[in-house]
Amino acid sequence: MASHNKSEYYSAEQEQMARFAKALGHPVRIAILQLLNTQSCCYHGDMAEELPIAKSTLSQHLNELKDAGLIQGTITPPSVKYCIHKENWKLAKKLLGALLT
Amino acid sequence: MASHNKSEYYSAEQEQMARFAKALGHPVRIAILQLLNTQSCCYHGDMAEELPIAKSTLSQHLNELKDAGLIQGTITPPSVKYCIHKENWKLAKKLLGALLT
DNA sequence: TCTATTATTCGTAAAATTACGAATATCTTA
DNA sequence: TAAGATATTCGTAATTTTACGAATAATAGA
Numbered sequence: 001m002a003s004h005n006k007s008e009y010y011s012a013e014q015e016q017m018a019r020f021a022k023a024l025g026h027p028v029r030i031a032i033l034q035l036l037n038t039q040s041c042c043y044h045g046d047m048a049e050e051l052p053i054a055k056s057t058l059s060q061h062l063n064e065l066k067d068a069g070l071i072q073g074t075i076t077p078p079s080v081k082y083c084i085h086k087e088n089w090k091l092a093k094k095l096l097g098a099l100l101t
Numbered sequence: 102m103a104s105h106n107k108s109e110y111y112s113a114e115q116e117q118m119a120r121f122a123k124a125l126g127h128p129v130r131i132a133i134l135q136l137l138n139t140q141s142c143c144y145h146g147d148m149a150e151e152l153p154i155a156k157s158t159l160s161q162h163l164n165e166l167k168d169a170g171l172i173q174g175t176i177t178p179p180s181v182k183y184c185i186h187k188e189n190w191k192l193a194k195k196l197l198g199a200l201l202t
Numbered sequence: 203t204c205t206a207t208t209a210t211t212c213g214t215a216a217a218a219t220t221a222c223g224a225a226t227a228t229c230t231t232a
Numbered sequence: 233t234a235a236g237a238t239a240t241t242c243g244t245a246a247t248t249t250t251a252c253g254a255a256t257a258a259t260a261g262a
Binding site: 043048055058063075079080 | 206207208209210211212
Protein backbone atom coordinates (compact mmCIF):
# COMPACT_ATOMS: atom_id res chain seq x y z
CA MET A 1 0.00 0.00 0.00
CA ALA A 2 2.65 2.46 1.06
CA SER A 3 4.92 1.71 -1.87
CA HIS A 4 2.23 1.86 -4.53
CA ASN A 5 1.47 4.84 -6.68
CA LYS A 6 -2.28 4.94 -6.57
CA SER A 7 -2.75 6.48 -9.99
CA GLU A 8 -1.04 3.62 -11.75
CA TYR A 9 -1.76 0.70 -9.54
CA TYR A 10 -4.51 -0.86 -11.61
CA SER A 11 -3.77 -2.45 -14.94
CA ALA A 12 -5.49 -1.24 -18.09
CA GLU A 13 -7.33 -4.54 -18.16
CA GLN A 14 -8.62 -4.13 -14.63
CA GLU A 15 -9.79 -0.62 -15.45
CA GLN A 16 -11.50 -1.88 -18.57
CA MET A 17 -13.25 -4.69 -16.74
CA ALA A 18 -14.50 -2.26 -14.12
CA ARG A 19 -15.69 0.17 -16.80
CA PHE A 20 -17.70 -2.50 -18.55
CA ALA A 21 -19.09 -3.89 -15.31
CA LYS A 22 -20.04 -0.47 -14.05
CA ALA A 23 -21.99 0.19 -17.21
CA LEU A 24 -23.90 -3.04 -16.57
CA GLY A 25 -24.56 -2.06 -13.00
CA HIS A 26 -28.10 -0.74 -13.30
CA PRO A 27 -31.27 -2.70 -14.07
CA VAL A 28 -32.42 -0.30 -16.76
CA ARG A 29 -29.13 -0.61 -18.58
CA ILE A 30 -29.41 -4.39 -18.38
CA ALA A 31 -32.89 -4.09 -19.87
CA ILE A 32 -31.64 -1.79 -22.62
CA LEU A 33 -28.85 -4.16 -23.56
CA GLN A 34 -31.21 -7.11 -23.62
CA LEU A 35 -33.50 -5.22 -25.97
CA LEU A 36 -30.64 -4.30 -28.27
CA ASN A 37 -29.21 -7.77 -28.12
CA THR A 38 -32.37 -9.66 -28.94
CA GLN A 39 -33.60 -7.24 -31.60
CA SER A 40 -30.26 -6.34 -33.18
CA CYS A 41 -31.17 -2.64 -32.94
CA CYS A 42 -33.73 -0.30 -31.40
CA TYR A 43 -34.90 3.26 -31.75
CA HIS A 44 -34.71 5.58 -28.81
CA GLY A 45 -38.43 6.22 -29.00
CA ASP A 46 -39.33 2.54 -28.91
CA MET A 47 -37.17 1.98 -25.87
CA ALA A 48 -38.63 5.03 -24.16
CA GLU A 49 -42.03 3.42 -24.52
CA GLU A 50 -40.85 0.14 -23.06
CA LEU A 51 -38.85 1.43 -20.14
CA PRO A 52 -40.12 2.97 -16.90
CA ILE A 53 -38.02 6.13 -17.08
CA ALA A 54 -38.27 9.59 -18.62
CA LYS A 55 -36.84 10.11 -22.08
CA SER A 56 -34.17 12.43 -20.77
CA THR A 57 -33.10 9.81 -18.26
CA LEU A 58 -32.97 7.23 -21.02
CA SER A 59 -30.65 9.48 -22.98
CA GLN A 60 -28.37 9.65 -19.98
CA HIS A 61 -28.24 5.88 -19.63
CA LEU A 62 -27.68 5.42 -23.35
CA ASN A 63 -24.84 7.87 -23.10
CA GLU A 64 -23.22 5.92 -20.29
CA LEU A 65 -23.43 2.75 -22.33
CA LYS A 66 -21.94 4.62 -25.27
CA ASP A 67 -19.12 6.03 -23.14
CA ALA A 68 -18.34 2.54 -21.92
CA GLY A 69 -18.22 1.46 -25.56
CA LEU A 70 -20.96 -1.12 -25.27
CA ILE A 71 -23.37 0.47 -27.75
CA GLN A 72 -23.34 2.86 -30.67
CA GLY A 73 -25.98 5.23 -31.97
CA THR A 74 -26.82 6.19 -35.53
CA ILE A 75 -28.90 9.22 -36.39
CA THR A 76 -31.71 8.26 -38.75
CA PRO A 77 -33.93 11.37 -38.75
CA PRO A 78 -36.17 11.97 -37.09
CA SER A 79 -35.12 9.18 -34.75
CA VAL A 80 -31.92 7.60 -33.47
CA LYS A 81 -31.10 3.95 -33.81
CA TYR A 82 -28.97 2.22 -31.20
CA CYS A 83 -27.11 -1.05 -31.59
CA ILE A 84 -24.69 -3.18 -29.59
CA HIS A 85 -21.07 -2.34 -30.33
CA LYS A 86 -20.14 -5.83 -31.37
CA GLU A 87 -16.41 -5.62 -31.05
CA ASN A 88 -16.45 -4.19 -27.54
CA TRP A 89 -19.27 -6.51 -26.61
CA LYS A 90 -17.00 -9.40 -27.47
CA LEU A 91 -14.21 -7.84 -25.46
CA ALA A 92 -16.51 -7.43 -22.48
CA LYS A 93 -17.50 -11.05 -22.73
CA LYS A 94 -13.90 -12.10 -22.91
CA LEU A 95 -12.70 -9.97 -19.99
CA LEU A 96 -15.59 -10.59 -17.63
CA GLY A 97 -15.74 -14.23 -18.66
CA ALA A 98 -12.06 -14.58 -17.79
CA LEU A 99 -12.66 -13.02 -14.39
CA LEU A 100 -15.63 -15.20 -13.53
CA THR A 101 -13.73 -18.43 -13.90
CA MET B 102 -43.50 4.03 -19.77
CA ALA B 103 -46.82 5.47 -18.69
CA SER B 104 -48.42 2.10 -18.08
CA HIS B 105 -45.54 0.59 -16.16
CA ASN B 106 -45.24 0.42 -12.42
CA LYS B 107 -41.68 1.43 -11.88
CA SER B 108 -41.14 -0.57 -8.72
CA GLU B 109 -41.88 -3.87 -10.38
CA TYR B 110 -40.76 -3.32 -13.90
CA TYR B 111 -37.44 -5.14 -13.71
CA SER B 112 -37.30 -8.88 -13.32
CA ALA B 113 -35.51 -10.46 -10.39
CA GLU B 114 -32.94 -11.71 -12.83
CA GLN B 115 -32.28 -8.26 -14.22
CA GLU B 116 -31.93 -6.90 -10.72
CA GLN B 117 -29.54 -9.69 -9.83
CA MET B 118 -27.41 -9.14 -12.91
CA ALA B 119 -27.18 -5.45 -12.16
CA ARG B 120 -26.28 -6.16 -8.53
CA PHE B 121 -23.44 -8.45 -9.52
CA ALA B 122 -22.20 -6.12 -12.22
CA LYS B 123 -22.33 -3.11 -9.96
CA ALA B 124 -20.18 -4.92 -7.42
CA LEU B 125 -17.63 -5.54 -10.18
CA GLY B 126 -17.73 -1.90 -11.22
CA HIS B 127 -14.62 -0.63 -9.47
CA PRO B 128 -10.99 -1.46 -10.24
CA VAL B 129 -10.11 -2.22 -6.63
CA ARG B 130 -12.94 -4.71 -6.37
CA ILE B 131 -11.76 -6.36 -9.58
CA ALA B 132 -8.29 -6.59 -8.04
CA ILE B 133 -9.69 -8.02 -4.81
CA LEU B 134 -11.65 -10.67 -6.66
CA GLN B 135 -8.65 -11.62 -8.75
CA LEU B 136 -6.61 -12.05 -5.60
CA LEU B 137 -9.26 -14.21 -3.99
CA ASN B 138 -9.79 -16.18 -7.15
CA THR B 139 -6.17 -17.02 -7.84
CA GLN B 140 -5.26 -17.74 -4.22
CA SER B 141 -8.44 -19.42 -3.09
CA CYS B 142 -8.54 -17.13 -0.01
CA CYS B 143 -6.87 -14.07 1.45
CA TYR B 144 -6.58 -12.30 4.75
CA HIS B 145 -7.73 -8.74 5.06
CA GLY B 146 -4.29 -7.69 6.23
CA ASP B 147 -2.55 -9.22 3.24
CA MET B 148 -4.89 -7.49 0.84
CA ALA B 149 -4.46 -4.19 2.66
CA GLU B 150 -0.74 -4.46 1.97
CA GLU B 151 -1.28 -5.18 -1.70
CA LEU B 152 -3.89 -2.59 -2.47
CA PRO B 153 -3.51 1.18 -2.75
CA ILE B 154 -6.28 2.10 -0.33
CA ALA B 155 -6.68 2.58 3.40
CA LYS B 156 -7.73 -0.38 5.51
CA SER B 157 -11.04 1.21 6.35
CA THR B 158 -11.76 1.73 2.68
CA LEU B 159 -10.86 -1.87 2.01
CA SER B 160 -13.38 -2.95 4.61
CA GLN B 161 -16.02 -0.92 2.81
CA HIS B 162 -15.26 -2.55 -0.52
CA LEU B 163 -15.18 -6.01 1.01
CA ASN B 164 -18.55 -5.28 2.54
CA GLU B 165 -20.00 -4.33 -0.83
CA LEU B 166 -18.73 -7.54 -2.34
CA LYS B 167 -20.22 -9.42 0.60
CA ASP B 168 -23.56 -7.64 0.23
CA ALA B 169 -23.62 -8.57 -3.43
CA GLY B 170 -22.98 -12.16 -2.38
CA LEU B 171 -19.74 -12.52 -4.30
CA ILE B 172 -17.49 -13.19 -1.31
CA GLN B 173 -17.72 -14.45 2.23
CA GLY B 174 -15.61 -13.68 5.27
CA THR B 175 -14.57 -15.93 8.11
CA ILE B 176 -13.20 -14.62 11.37
CA THR B 177 -9.96 -16.39 12.26
CA PRO B 178 -8.62 -14.30 15.12
CA PRO B 179 -6.84 -12.09 15.05
CA SER B 180 -7.46 -11.78 11.32
CA VAL B 181 -10.30 -12.29 8.89
CA LYS B 182 -10.14 -14.60 5.93
CA TYR B 183 -12.09 -13.81 2.78
CA CYS B 184 -13.02 -16.21 0.00
CA ILE B 185 -15.06 -16.23 -3.16
CA HIS B 186 -18.66 -17.31 -2.57
CA LYS B 187 -18.51 -20.15 -5.04
CA GLU B 188 -22.20 -20.70 -5.55
CA ASN B 189 -23.00 -17.06 -6.25
CA TRP B 190 -19.85 -16.75 -8.27
CA LYS B 191 -21.17 -19.48 -10.53
CA LEU B 192 -24.51 -17.71 -10.70
CA ALA B 193 -22.82 -14.46 -11.66
CA LYS B 194 -20.92 -16.25 -14.39
CA LYS B 195 -24.10 -17.80 -15.66
CA LEU B 196 -26.18 -14.62 -15.64
CA LEU B 197 -23.58 -12.25 -17.04
CA GLY B 198 -22.40 -14.88 -19.48
CA ALA B 199 -25.95 -15.25 -20.74
CA LEU B 200 -26.24 -11.50 -21.21
CA LEU B 201 -22.97 -11.13 -23.07
CA THR B 202 -23.93 -13.53 -25.82
C1' DT C 203 -40.69 29.36 -43.67
C1' DC C 204 -43.48 27.33 -40.13
C1' DT C 205 -44.74 23.25 -37.73
C1' DA C 206 -44.52 18.73 -35.94
C1' DT C 207 -41.60 14.97 -34.48
C1' DT C 208 -37.77 13.23 -32.24
C1' DA C 209 -33.80 13.30 -29.22
C1' DT C 210 -30.47 15.64 -26.41
C1' DT C 211 -28.81 19.04 -23.21
C1' DC C 212 -29.57 22.04 -19.24
C1' DG C 213 -30.67 23.03 -14.58
C1' DT C 214 -31.50 21.06 -10.43
C1' DA C 215 -32.14 18.00 -6.44
C1' DA C 216 -31.73 13.79 -3.78
C1' DA C 217 -29.21 9.83 -2.94
C1' DA C 218 -25.25 6.85 -3.31
C1' DT C 219 -20.29 6.10 -3.80
C1' DT C 220 -15.61 6.64 -2.57
C1' DA C 221 -12.15 7.82 0.59
C1' DC C 222 -9.66 8.89 4.85
C1' DG C 223 -8.26 8.83 9.81
C1' DA C 224 -9.94 8.38 14.47
C1' DA C 225 -12.37 5.70 17.48
C1' DT C 226 -14.05 1.27 18.73
C1' DA C 227 -14.49 -3.69 19.07
C1' DT C 228 -12.55 -8.43 19.48
C1' DC C 229 -9.58 -11.88 20.59
C1' DT C 230 -5.03 -13.85 22.17
C1' DT C 231 -1.46 -14.07 25.18
C1' DA C 232 1.66 -12.20 28.52
C1' DT D 233 -6.39 -8.13 33.75
C1' DA D 234 -3.60 -5.42 30.67
C1' DA D 235 -1.36 -5.07 26.21
C1' DG D 236 -0.90 -6.01 21.40
C1' DA D 237 -2.63 -7.24 16.91
C1' DT D 238 -6.29 -7.11 13.73
C1' DA D 239 -10.49 -5.50 11.55
C1' DT D 240 -14.65 -2.78 11.49
C1' DT D 241 -17.51 1.18 12.38
C1' DC D 242 -18.05 6.16 12.84
C1' DG D 243 -17.86 10.80 11.30
C1' DT D 244 -17.07 13.49 7.55
C1' DA D 245 -16.20 15.44 2.92
C1' DA D 246 -15.92 15.41 -2.07
C1' DT D 247 -17.62 13.38 -6.06
C1' DT D 248 -20.69 10.75 -8.87
C1' DT D 249 -25.07 8.76 -9.99
C1' DT D 250 -29.83 8.89 -10.84
C1' DA D 251 -33.87 11.24 -12.03
C1' DC D 252 -37.12 14.68 -13.74
C1' DG D 253 -39.17 18.42 -16.62
C1' DA D 254 -38.14 22.48 -19.30
C1' DA D 255 -35.56 24.25 -22.84
C1' DT D 256 -33.03 23.50 -26.93
C1' DA D 257 -31.50 21.36 -31.22
C1' DA D 258 -32.24 19.11 -35.68
C1' DT D 259 -34.71 17.39 -39.45
C1' DA D 260 -38.66 16.40 -42.59
C1' DG D 261 -42.69 17.84 -44.64
C1' DA D 262 -46.71 21.11 -45.27
